[in-house]
Amino acid sequence: MKVYTISYKKLFLIILLSLSTGIxxxxxxxxxxxxxxxxxxxSAASGVQSGYTSGQVTIDAMVNAVPDAMKLADIKGxxxxxxxxxxxxxxxxxKVANRINELAGSKDVDGFVITHGTDTMxxxxxxxxxxxxTEKPVVLVGSMRPSTAISAxxxxxxxxxxxxxxxPKAKAHGVLLVMNDWIHSAQSLTKVSTTAVQTxxxxxxxxxxxxxxxxxxxxxxxxQKFGKxxxxxxxxxxxxxxxxxxxxxxDMKPDLIDASIEKGAKGIVIAGVGNGNxxxxxxxxxxxxxxxxxxxxxxTRVATGIVGRNVECNDDELGLIASYGLNPQKSRxxxxxxxxxxxxxxxxxKIFLEY
Ligand SMILES: NC(=O)C[C@H](N)C(=O)O
Numbered sequence: 001m002k003v004y005t006i007s008y009k010k011l012f013l014i015i016l017l018s019l020s021t022g023i024x025x026x027x028x029x030x031x032x033x034x035x036x037x038x039x040x041x042x043s044a045a046s047g048v049q050s051g052y053t054s055g056q057v058t059i060d061a062m063v064n065a066v067p068d069a070m071k072l073a074d075i076k077g078x079x080x081x082x083x084x085x086x087x088x089x090x091x092x093x094x095k096v097a098n099r100i101n102e103l104a105g106s107k108d109v110d111g112f113v114i115t116h117g118t119d120t121m122x123x124x125x126x127x128x129x130x131x132x133x134t135e136k137p138v139v140l141v142g143s144m145r146p147s148t149a150i151s152a153x154x155x156x157x158x159x160x161x162x163x164x165x166x167x168p169k170a171k172a173h174g175v176l177l178v179m180n181d182w183i184h185s186a187q188s189l190t191k192v193s194t195t196a197v198q199t200x201x202x203x204x205x206x207x208x209x210x211x212x213x214x215x216x217x218x219x220x221x222x223x224q225k226f227g228k229x230x231x232x233x234x235x236x237x238x239x240x241x242x243x244x245x246x247x248x249x250x251d252m253k254p255d256l257i258d259a260s261i262e263k264g265a266k267g268i269v270i271a272g273v274g275n276g277n278x279x280x281x282x283x284x285x286x287x288x289x290x291x292x293x294x295x296x297x298x299x300t301r302v303a304t305g306i307v308g309r310n311v312e313c314n315d316d317e318l319g320l321i322a323s324y325g326l327n328p329q330k331s332r333x334x335x336x337x338x339x340x341x342x343x344x345x346x347x348x349x350k351i352f353l354e355y
Contacts, residue, residue, distance in 0.1 A: 028072070029073045029110040029165075029166035030111075032108075033063065034100075036080050036092060038115060039054050040141065044146050052149075054146075055082040065158075073162055073165070084117050101133055110137075110166065112165060113141060114138070117142055118200075121189075121200075122330060125175050126186045127337070129186035133228055133233075135171050135227065137170035139164050141178050156213075160214060164178050170218070173222060174187065178211060182202075184208060187205065187224045187226065190203065208220050232337045241267065242266055243269060243336045244267075244269070245271055246260060246268060247301060247328075251279070252278055253282075254279075254282045265294060267296070268289060275311045276299055277312055291319065295339065299323035300327070306324050308322055322352065324352050335348075
């Protein structure tokens with residue numbers, strides 16, 4: 001029998017040729033889409049109508065609308081819920097978090113995409129940022145126009161989100177959100193327009209990167225704690241303590257704070273004026289709440305800027321927490337998760353600085 005020998009150089013060339021011609025299949029990253037609903041899954045009776053219903057289209061139909069995405073990754077979908085995100089609940093958020101944590105060590109998933117409505121996307125994104133224990137990319141995506149609209153933004157957003165979730169460079173960046181070519185961190189993003197496609201901004205800490213037709217650029221690393229460095233764990237958790245948000249304004253009525261306590265709130269977030277402020281009567285009500293062991297966080301109704309400690313009101317004396325860079329809705333998520341365990345005021349204040 002004749003034995004043929006082949007040099008390493010030739011072998012290398014053959015493998016290279018086979019890969020480029022597709023004779024040897026390159027393994028694609030595996031992306032799991034967890035679908036929760038939203039406008040991205042919404043539909044209307046016509047392409048030019050502002051009224052529509054969220055959460056109508058299944059994940060399979062959404063993926064089929066973006067056939068090019070199959071070239072980026074092997075894609076699987078799971079329908080967790082199909083609701084407009086105005087109906088998002090801790091129960092659904094928990095299902096998503098548990099599913100990601102369950103698959104964190106699995107070889108069958110390299111990255112996660114979560115389709116979600118934009119109205120409360122920042123809450124779910126930030127919740128997951130605190131409690132998922134994986135360095136695999138976790139990317140939320142939604143749209144501002146329903147799937148039936150002229151120039152629907154969902155398909156390209158979904159394509160870009162899959163590209164980011166499949167990208168090893170996106171690993172260990174915490175939970176991300178991809179919309180309209182921008183990659184945001186869950187920690188920094190906020191929704192700023194009721195209807196515009198360009199609705200998400202990261203006004204305090206800036207963007208993580210950009211993506212354009214699946215080509216990603218990362219130029220910023222989130223500096224707050226998240227994921228594996230986060231101390232929060234929701235394993236086995238089924239219920240959360242009640243935390244209310246109360247909106248401050250001129251001549252605010254302090255009895256809203258007392259009503260919240262009566263209803264069983266363990267924490268209250270004030271969407272304060274300016275630097276997390278409120279009138280004297282409301283500050284007095286907050287101090288009374290704090291004396292009863294209710295945790296009161298001062299955040300702000302203003303879109304940008306940090307709420308600092310002991311600015312214009314004496315947090316040390318009144319027993320209050322400053323939210324720093326977190327807006328009211330994210331302050332509520334952090335306080336809700338933090339209050340799964342009893343904690344002292346100074347520990348909670350440190351948490352608001354670090355997350
Ligand atoms: N653009 C959207 O997704 C809005 C919708 N109400 C939702 O949050 O589900």
